[in-house]
Amino acid sequence: MKGLGFLAHGGLDQVSWVDRPEPVPGPGEVRIRVRAAAFNRLDRFVLAGIPGVPIELPHILGSDAAGVVDVLGPGVSEVAPGAEVLVNPGMWDGTCEYCLAGQESLCRNYRILGEHTQGSATEFVVVPERNVRAKPPVWSWAQAAAAPLVFETAWRALKTVAQLRARETVAVIGAGGAVAPAAIQIARSLGGRVVVVGRSQAKVDRALALGAEAGLVATSEKPLDRLLWDWSQKRGVDVIFDSAGSPTVGRSIRALARGGRVVVIGASEGPQVEVDLRTLFWRQASLRGSTMANRSEFDDVYTELVRGTLQPVIDSEWSWAQGIDAVHRLTSPEVFGKVVLKGPDGRS
Numbered sequence: 616m617k618g619l620g621f622l623a624h625g626g627l628d629q630v631s632w633v634d635r636p637e638p639v640p641g642p643g644e645v646r647i648r649v650r651a652a653a654f655n656r657l658d659r660f661v662l663a664g665i666p667g668v669p670i671e672l673p674h675i676l677g678s679d680a681a682g683v684v685d686v687l688g689p690g691v692s693e694v695a696p697g698a699e700v701l702v703n704p705g706m707w708d709g710t711c712e713y714c715l716a717g718q719e720s721l722c723r724n725y726r727i728l729g730e731h732t733q734g735s736a737t738e739f740v741v742v743p744e745r746n747v748r749a750k751p752p753v754w755s756w757a758q759a760a761a762a763p764l765v766f767e768t769a770w771r772a773l774k775t776v777a778q779l780r781a782r783e784t785v786a787v788i789g790a791g792g793a794v795a796p797a798a799i800q801i802a803r804s805l806g807g808r809v810v811v812v813g814r815s816q817a818k819v820d821r822a823l824a825l826g827a828e829a830g831l832v833a834t835s836e837k838p839l840d841r842l843l844w845d846w847s848q849k850r851g852v853d854v855i856f857d858s859a860g861s862p863t864v865g866r867s868i869r870a871l872a873r874g875g876r877v878v879v880i881g882a883s884e885g886p887q888v889e890v891d892l893r894t895l896f897w898r899q900a901s902l903r904g905s906t907m908a909n910r911s912e913f914d915d916v917y918t919e920l921v922r923g924t925l926q927p928v929i930d931s932e933w934s935w936a937q938g939i940d941a942v943h944r945l946t947s948p949e950v951f952g953k954v955v956l957k958g959p960d961g962r963s
């Protein structure tokens with residue numbers, strides 16, 4: 616089968632169509648005919664090569680998928696052929712101490728579709744049956760593919776890890792891209808008073824339309840810590856959702872209120888930061904990491920999505936033939952929401 620991926624690690628110029636054998640579902644797994652796939656920053660990291668993560672070449676990109684179940688592996692009982700589904704891209708073994716405690720996102724063998732396995736930008740993907748949920752009938756295939764990874768990540772980070780409570784202030788660092796538009800909606804739905812700190816007025820305006828009550832544009836003269844300090848009238852912010860890393864996390868910590876929490880889900884602009892520990896202990900603040908979500912958290916955020924309290928945000932939809940351009944779009948500074956690739960048959 617054809618897939619959009621790469622034959623060798625490198626930059627965007629390595630992205631090409633590749634051939635892989637059609638996957639066969641094993642026990643407890645289902646095969647899905649892909650109707651839409653969606654990308655994340657992760658795809659750029661996988662393309663470049665992630666230290667310590669061996670990748671089988673050629674490799675197919677994409678962690679999010681929606682499509683139609685077409686073949687069942689042995690023992691599958693909950694899903695039938697023809698079911699229209701979306702895929703939770705986080706996979707766990709179900710047997711380690713963390714899985715047994717319901718902490719699947721900490722699984723010792725945790726894998727992400729498209730990172731530790733072949734990805735979704737192809738004709739068929741195979742995942743455990745427990746990783747599929749019904750596609751809400753009112754959604755397009757593109758919406759179904761745009762939702763899972765970013766919403767589960769932001770849900771766990773804000774609700775479980777940062778323990779965001781109603782009426783607390785919450786800053787989302789970065790207005791656009793894939794995950795921030797999900798984080799803004801979740802922070803709002805949990806009752807937070809959301810402030811977005813972006814890098815362009817145009818994207819901040821779009822973030823305001825998703826439910827943020829304030830939008831600030833960071834510059835070198837007015838960096839995010841000063842903006843948030845002023846906005847909070849020198850009180851600081853209760854929860855800060857940060858994924859940029861080096862340029863922002865130290866400043867996020869400085870912008871915390873007493874008892875505040877910075878939750879870091881990524882380090883896209885660099886992994887090293889300098890932390891003034893005095894700020895942490897004096898304000899009794901915390902810096903926490905978060906990745907993907909437990910099974911129950913995925914179900915909780917899926918319920919909110921089905922109810923319509925949260926909505927997938929699509930930056931752009933690309934036909935199968937435009938696949939290479941779709942991956943290039945990920946590097947545009949204008950991206951707001953998810954970049955989605957339609958499946959080979961073009962239905963949406």
Ligand SMILES: NC(=O)c1ccc[n+]([C@@H]2O[C@H](COP(=O)([O-])OP(=O)(O)OC[C@H]3O[C@@H](n4cnc5c(N)ncnc54)[C@H](OP(=O)(O)O)[C@@H]3O)[C@@H](O)[C@H]2O)c1
Binds near residue numbers: 764789812813818880
């Ligand atoms: N741990 C997990 O489970 C998990 C899940 C999803 C994503 N992630 C990670 O989270 C990060 C973001 O993912 P994504 O897919 O949303 O990436 P993306 O589409 O490339 O978006 C990048 C985001 O970072 C912001 N940003 C970049 N540089 C910044 C800076 N100097 N100051 C402030 N904001 C800055 C951008 O803000 P503007 O739009 O305002 O420019 C945008 O919101 C990546 O590192 C990704 O790997 C982790």
Ligand SMILES: [Zn+2]
Binds near residue numbers: 707711713719722
């Ligand atoms: Zn496990």
